[in-house]
Amino acid sequence: MQCPYKNILDPDIYVGGGHHSIFAEIREQSGGLAYIEDPITGVPYWAVMKREYADYVCKNPLLFSSQAKTILPKEMPEEEIALSRLMLVNMDPPEHVKYRRIVRAAFTPKAVQGYEARFREVAKETIDRIADKGECEFVTDVAAELPLIAIMSLCGIPMEDKKQFFDWTNTMIFTEDEDIGGAQGVEASQAAAIEVYAYAAALAEKHKTTPLTDIVGALLDGTVNDEKLTPEEFQLFFLMLIAAGNESTRSVIAHGMRLLMEHPEQLNKLINDPSLIPFAVEEVLRYNPAFVQMRRTVMKDTEIGGQQLKAGDKMVINWQAINHDPDVFDDPETFDVERFKRKPELASQHRAFGNGEHFCIGAHISRLEMQVMFEEIIPRLRNPAFSRPVEYMRDYFVNSIKSMHISFDAAA
Numbered sequence: 201m202q203c204p205y206k207n208i209l210d211p212d213i214y215v216g217g218g219h220h221s222i223f224a225e226i227r228e229q230s231g232g233l234a235y236i237e238d239p240i241t242g243v244p245y246w247a248v249m250k251r252e253y254a255d256y257v258c259k260n261p262l263l264f265s266s267q268a269k270t271i272l273p274k275e276m277p278e279e280e281i282a283l284s285r286l287m288l289v290n291m292d293p294p295e296h297v298k299y300r301r302i303v304r305a306a307f308t309p310k311a312v313q314g315y316e317a318r319f320r321e322v323a324k325e326t327i328d329r330i331a332d333k334g335e336c337e338f339v340t341d342v343a344a345e346l347p348l349i350a351i352m353s354l355c356g357i358p359m360e361d362k363k364q365f366f367d368w369t370n371t372m373i374f375t376e377d378e379d380i381g382g383a384q385g386v387e388a389s390q391a392a393a394i395e396v397y398a399y400a401a402a403l404a405e406k407h408k409t410t411p412l413t414d415i416v417g418a419l420l421d422g423t424v425n426d427e428k429l430t431p432e433e434f435q436l437f438f439l440m441l442i443a444a445g446n447e448s449t450r451s452v453i454a455h456g457m458r459l460l461m462e463h464p465e466q467l468n469k470l471i472n473d474p475s476l477i478p479f480a481v482e483e484v485l486r487y488n489p490a491f492v493q494m495r496r497t498v499m500k501d502t503e504i505g506g507q508q509l510k511a512g513d514k515m516v517i518n519w520q521a522i523n524h525d526p527d528v529f530d531d532p533e534t535f536d537v538e539r540f541k542r543k544p545e546l547a548s549q550h551r552a553f554g555n556g557e558h559f560c561i562g563a564h565i566s567r568l569e570m571q572v573m574f575e576e577i578i579p580r581l582r583n584p585a586f587s588r589p590v591e592y593m594r595d596y597f598v599n600s601i602k603s604m605h606i607s608f609d610a611a612a
């Protein structure tokens with residue numbers, strides 16, 4: 201029988217930005233867990249489209265492994281999988297938590313509070329740079345700035361290397377989009393990763409003579425089972441932090457601006473009452489979280505919602521679909537900046553940052569970055585309008601905007 205569902209691991213369906221309706225259709229037709237054929241890779245998968253099922257999967261990391269095939273939904277050769285397993289996000293218990301402990305201190309709410317003044321400074325400088333021009337390419341000129349500067353500062357990387365890290369991250373992540381990695385997407389991605397490893401190795405050398413006190417220092421001094429990280433483990437941890445720390449928040453800031461511009465009545469609410477901005481940030485995170493979907497591997501025969509899953513089956517948790525689950529959110533397709541003000545308890549109900557064992561370590565930082573950016577953007581970039589059609593990244597992993605040209609009036 202022909203598969204009744206669209207293949208949501210086909211990067212082409214993300215080019216037009218209209219994939220939410222496809223997710224809603226699959227959720228409704230399947231009851232929340234759909235078995236989907238993938239003619240591109242030949243590997244079928246279970247798509248988790250309902251919040252209740254996603255929570256069950258996230259809370260049972262030994263039954264639904266991140267380590268077996270990594271969290272990337274793509275198919276990779278075994279040697280690439282083996283290397284990727286050295287990254288925190290691709291580890292299972294009990295090792296996972298031992299590695300997570302090493303960097304935890306930099307991401308606590310208290311630590312993040314300490315970054316606020318610097319984040320506000322960066323947000324202000326970002327808008328100062330473009331305000332008088334009356335136009336910008338929002339992704340590079342605005343959305344990318346703070347997330348990149350923040351993670352670079354946390355890792356003690358000098359700002360003159362900013363452009364380099366921006367390009368490396370894009371090339372590593374967006375292998376499916378020919379405008380980014382070119383036709384050699386995978387090779388370009390690997391070459392960029394090698395450059396990041398070399399950069400990390402140089403930091404490790406520096407640490408020997410001038411001890412670093414930032415996250416990089418914590419990684420180099422930290423131990424797991426009384427052993428320091430191997431050079432490879434350190435380099436992969438570094439790469440993961442850089443990549444996870446900038447691309448994701450950049451994407452959500454860009455989608456947030458897009459959503460506000462597409463819904464001017466919602467933008468007006470924020471102009472009239474800036475105290476709504478933190479609630480609007482939650483709604484943007486719910487509506488368009490950066491990651492579309494992440495992989496798990498079923499480790500033992502099991503059952504979810506009456507469906508039989510077999511050991512070895514591929515599974516993808518679709519964060520965007522579960523954030524639009526009508527059993528959790530009323531009117532899920534409506535973008536409503538007051539949703540989380542009316543019902544504050546909903547803030548713990550979306551899964552933009554995942555759930556359980558691998559809950560995003562950067563969630564506090566990211567929320568602060570978004571809040572600070574929108575507190576600067578909203579009062580200063582008035583009457584924003586699209587000057588060209590928005591271009592979306594051709595990617596099924598991170599739902600990103602490639603370019604968004606806008607015009608605006610600078611507030612007096």
Ligand code: HEM
Nearest residue numbers: 288289444445448449452490552553554558560561562566
């Ligand atoms: C809006 C921005 C962000 C979103 C939507 C996001 C989303 C996520 C999600 C869904 C996961 C769960 C992975 C899984 O279940 O397999 C995750 C994990 C992670 N995130 Fe984020 N993230 C964001 C920002 C950040 C930032 C700013 C950092 C670092 C500074 C970061 C670092 C990490 C790390 C290290 C993990 C792995 C945690 C673990 O395996 O224990 N993220 N993120």
